Amino acid sequence: MISLTDRKIADLELKANDIRVSIIESLAAAGSGHTAGSLGMADVFTVLYFAVMNHDPKKPNKEDRDRLILSNGHIAPVLYSTMAHAGYFPVKELLTLRKFGSRLQGHPHRTSLPGLETSSGPLGSGLSQAVGMTIAEEMDAGEISNKFFYCLLGDGELNEGQNWEAIMLAGKKRLHNLIAVVDRNNIQIDGNTEDIMPLEPLREKFLAFNWHVIEMDGHNMRGLYQAFLDAQSVAEKPIVIIAHTIPSKGVLSFQRDYRWHGAPPGKGPEDRVKKDKQKEVALKELKEVRGEIEEKIKNLNKE
Amino acid sequence: MLNKDSHFIKDIFAKEIKEEATRVGYGKGLLEAGEKNKNIVALCADLTESTSTHLFAKKFPHRFVQVGITEQSMASVASGMAAMGKVPFFSSYAMFSPGRNWEQIRTTICYNDVNAKIIGSHSGVSVGPDGATHQALEDIAITRVIPNMTVIVPSDSEAARKATIKAAEHNGPVYIRLAREKTPLITTEKTPFEIGKAYPVWVTEKPDVTIFSCGDILFNVLRVAKTLTEKNKKVTVVNVPTIKPLDTKTIIEHAKNSQKIVTVEEHQRSGGLGSAISEVLSESCPKQILRLGVDDSFGESGTPTELFKHHGIDYDGILASVEKYIK
Ligand SMILES: Cc1ncc(C[n+]2csc(CCOP(=O)(O)OP(=O)(O)O)c2C)c(N)n1
Numbered sequence: 145m146i147s148l149t150d151r152k153i154a155d156l157e158l159k160a161n162d163i164r165v166s167i168i169e170s171l172a173a174a175g176s177g178h179t180a181g182s183l184g185m186a187d188v189f190t191v192l193y194f195a196v197m198n199h200d201p202k203k204p205n206k207e208d209r210d211r212l213i214l215s216n217g218h219i220a221p222v223l224y225s226t227m228a229h230a231g232y233f234p235v236k237e238l239l240t241l242r243k244f245g246s247r248l249q250g251h252p253h254r255t256s257l258p259g260l261e262t263s264s265g266p267l268g269s270g271l272s273q274a275v276g277m278t279i280a281e282e283m284d285a286g287e288i289s290n291k292f293f294y295c296l297l298g299d300g301e302l303n304e305g306q307n308w309e310a311i312m313l314a315g316k317k318r319l320h321n322l323i324a325v326v327d328r329n330n331i332q333i334d335g336n337t338e339d340i341m342p343l344e345p346l347r348e349k350f351l352a353f354n355w356h357v358i359e360m361d362g363h364n365m366r367g368l369y370q371a372f373l374d375a376q377s378v379a380e381k382p383i384v385i386i387a388h389t390i391p392s393k394g395v396l397s398f399q400r401d402y403r404w405h406g407a408p409p410g411k412g413p414e415d416r417v418k419k420d421k422q423k424e425v426a427l428k429e430l431k432e433v434r435g436e437i438e439e440k441i442k443n444l445n446k447e
Numbered sequence: 448m449l450n451k452d453s454h455f456i457k458d459i460f461a462k463e464i465k466e467e468a469t470r471v472g473y474g475k476g477l478l479e480a481g482e483k484n485k486n487i488v489a490l491c492a493d494l495t496e497s498t499s500t501h502l503f504a505k506k507f508p509h510r511f512v513q514v515g516i517t518e519q520s521m522a523s524v525a526s527g528m529a530a531m532g533k534v535p536f537f538s539s540y541a542m543f544s545p546g547r548n549w550e551q552i553r554t555t556i557c558y559n560d561v562n563a564k565i566i567g568s569h570s571g572v573s574v575g576p577d578g579a580t581h582q583a584l585e586d587i588a589i590t591r592v593i594p595n596m597t598v599i600v601p602s603d604s605e606a607a608r609k610a611t612i613k614a615a616e617h618n619g620p621v622y623i624r625l626a627r628e629k630t631p632l633i634t635t636e637k638t639p640f641e642i643g644k645a646y647p648v649w650v651t652e653k654p655d656v657t658i659f660s661c662g663d664i665l666f667n668v669l670r671v672a673k674t675l676t677e678k679n680k681k682v683t684v685v686n687v688p689t690i691k692p693l694d695t696k697t698i699i700e701h702a703k704n705s706q707k708i709v710t711v712e713e714h715q716r717s718g719g720l721g722s723a724i725s726e727v728l729s730e731s732c733p734k735q736i737l738r739l740g741v742d743d744s745f746g747e748s749g750t751p752t753e754l755f756k757h758h759g760i761d762y763d764g765i766l767a768s769v770e771k772y773i774k
């Protein structure tokens with residue numbers, strides 16, 4: 145892979161902005177669902193689907209594709225929105241999210257939608273599945289396999305003991321094709337992670353289990369892209385990217401408030417924005433971010 | 448007609464009727480029980496408000512343990528606390544407790560026969576848009592099969608409050624099944640509730656059909672009974688809030704008297720109330736039974752109304768199935 149030009153990075157930022165707009169629109173239409181984690185992970189999803197992963201929306205089952213396993217299934221809105229913008233299905237279908245008969249189930253259902261590798265929602269079982277997939281791949285293709293398994297996890301989700309059982313096995317098997325990404329946003333349902341169940345020192349925990357650890361800003365496009373390249377170059381160890389993210393990133397009025405974990409625009413906490421204005425305000429704030437990116441592109445073109 | 452002994456609210460068929468989720472009744476009951484018995488403690492796995500455990504947690508912060516998202520460990524932590532004389536109530540969504548932590552419940556709670564209470568909220572398709580992964584439709588089956596376990600499915604929020612208080616007084620493992628969605632509050636403080644008892648709530652002489660039901664779907668079963676009665680059918684409805692131990696005496700008595708039997712529940716058709724009743728009647732009073740419930744399928748996203756209709760267990764669906772069956 146090659147390094148990305150500033151223009152390409154800015155294009156990715158625009159894409160992430162489109163995805164965030166779709167997250168807001170689909171959640172508002174659904175009237176329920178998870179806003180904070182979905183918005184927070186939009187940059188990671190954008191880099192994976194638009195710059196890093198080997199995949200083809202027209203051939204979702206192609207054999208040599210990389211696999212993306214979403215373990216924290218409640219952030220399905222960011223997965224669906226990214227897939228729609230990547231061309232897996234029409235963007236307007238996002239408005240059927242969580243509705244009766246929709247392919248976009250409240251939590252991902254593998255057999256409902258082409259391109260989903262698994263079903264999730266109940267926390268804690270994605271990493272084990274990713275480990276299983278990686279082991280199976282290495283059995284057949286051996287060490288030289290160039291297929292990568294990206295498993296996305298919530299930080300609160302790491303409370304579940306099953307993760308640590310999988311982390312042990314991956315360390316034992318030295319699964320270098322396994323790249324886990326932890327959404328380190330420091331919130332879960334009942335509050336901030338360090339109050340509910342402290343995770344720190346998280347880096348040291350993974351190191352102790354024989355993982356390669358990359359810790360970074362989960363909103364820096366160039367940094368994320370480079371982190372995935374770095375991860376792919378690691379031998380003899382599974383890799384975890386601890387991506388520090390801001391819950392509800394992109395919508396200033398919702399940011400850093402754990403109460404947005406499971407509320408859609410229109411039903412969130414009211415101290416900053418009244419319920420009936422939440423969708424409108426979110427879209428306005430995302431538009432302002434878009435304006436800044438476009439401004440940056442204009443300046444790039446002048447150079 | 449409605450059984451007077453039920454002491455329901457004045458007009459259960461009124462247009463406007465107060466609604467409350469059974470999980471809220473649990474929260475109130477836990478608080479009351481906790482005030483009476485200082486050994487009662489509560490545990491929750493990052494769902495304190497969703498399971499209404501926050502009422503207790505606020506009042507008795509030193510008797511509440513936030514365990515994080517660790518349902519398997521939570522069951523065994525509760526077992527350990529029970530071994531030391533506490534009476535732990537631990538809560539999550541039913542899919543995760545008793546779903547995910549079933550073996551821990553079986554061995555460390557039921558096999559040990561310790562005094563811990565399992566509270567599973569968000570059961571059934573009434574969970575709605577979250578979809579199949581969050582809709583527990585197998586929890587009655589997996590709990591009632593464990594020795595030493597008591598299984599309770601309250602029919603409304605007030606019944607859930609009473610069930611919680613009774614569970615606190617009962618010595619041994621108890622599972623209480625709760626729901627997310629608001630449903631009609633039809634019982635009152637006077638409505639009887641004892642663990643192990645079934646209650647005829649709509650009665651008639653020599654019924655053409657007897658319907659056994661449990662949980663908040665009971666309200667629609669009563670509406671069906673009213674309609675059938677108006678169509679000159681003779682119906683009895685028996686509320687069976689305790690699935691285990693089953694009130695076999697009451698069940699056999701009513702089954703003997705009745706031409707036909709129906710069971711209605713928001714659960715898989717196999718393994719739940721319908722199965723429990725079939726087991727008893729096949730031994731003591733063999734009869735053909737129509738079992739209504741979710742027919743060997745997962746739930747999905749949708750509104751509760753859409754999902755009940757889809758699975759044929761809304762008012763119209765139950766009515767149509769029963770009418771066809773007794774024709
Ligand atoms: C096994 C299991 N237990 C509980 C839940 C309920 N639940 C859904 S999301 C969540 C919090 C997850 O925290 P985190 O992974 O940090 O996600 P974030 O809030 O940051 O989006 C909980 C407890 C669940 N989905 N699965």
Ligand SMILES: [Mg+2]
Pocket residue numbers: 298299300301327328329330331332
């Ligand atoms: Mg989090």
